[in-house]
Amino acid sequence: MQRIIDYYYTHASPWAYIGHEAFLALADRREYAVRFRPVSLTTVFAETGGLPLAKRHPVRQAYRLVELQRWRAYRNIPLTLKPAHFPVNPELADRIALAVAVEGGPVAAYSLAVFKALWVDELDIARDSVQRAILERLGLNADATLGQASEKPIVERYMSNQAEAIETGVFGSPSYVLNGEVFWGQDRLDLLDAALAEGRVPFSAP
Template identity: 50%
Template sequence: MTVTIDYYFTLISPFAYLGHDVLLEIAEKRGAGIRYYPVNLGAVFSKTGGLPLPQRHPARQAYRWLELQRWREVRERPLNLRPAHFPTDPTLADCTAIVLAQSGGRVADFAHRAFRACWELDRDIADEHVISGILDDLGEYKGNILASARSEEVRSIYADHARQASEAGAFGSPVYVLNGEVFWGQDRLDLLDQALASGRAPYRPL
């Protein structure tokens, strides 16, 4: 029986960007599947008590800068700490990922390229032309996908993902859930890998 990782993320998250390719490598190595749940992070915060970045205490904002620099070095990724288009609205990109996930499209590859567009290439993932170009590069038929990404049906799914995330115990991006056990942050990927390797029973809150 194939084990499955539930992956809660938004494509505007630098930490999800830093962990994305590592997650894919772990899943392939351990024979695990991935269910993709792009989420509106603001909606997740409102349900779980989180704060948008500008509203956080200066000490928390400063620590975020340190972590981004540390993990950029560890992951050996060309992360731009001050991208030209951040913050920006990730809704179109996130909803495009939902459409690809539901249709069996190349959602992992799309996410990889959308992350790079923002955090390496200084492109605006709120721009339809940027998303369209990524779909072109992947050989995905962009017309139907973009129309679906804008549909009320997919926007409703996007909103529901925030509810599902909070019910699963996810409160940020990225969060990986394995057999109900929450792993928050790409810096917990080693622990996720160990849990997959051992096949141990999931830990539960006390």
């Protein structure tokens, strides 16, 4: 079996942010490579029956805020529960992450910076100026990366991620896929770790 974990996520997801560093540390400890696969939840939800936050029942919305506080404390990370620029369209950030990954750049660091921009600093990650500042801080060519993120190959790759996510069984962010087995949510990292340690045959739906 390939020692690769496919990481499906979007930069608008607080759960992806909460689990980001823990997941990457886990993969590194188990000596697995990570394949970064940003996806549009709008597309995934439409195909798999998910609902955007604003359309969920108030009880579910309220519980989400409780869980965010629990996990913020558990992971010991800063997180603003209701940032100024949320909901936000994450597609620019998602496509930039793909462009950075294609060039072999620091995609993990880029995504973490975007997560913090949105969920800590309350910045609008859909703005070119915010993205430019993040890219420059990482020592990347902002003009070239922003341009590449809008070009056909990256746009097509982004669309392919949506189709492959749905085909694989991904329906939310983050999802970690190991040898075809989906682990949905950063609260499944212990189960993913056990699967990596055991090297077992993947579970599948009966």
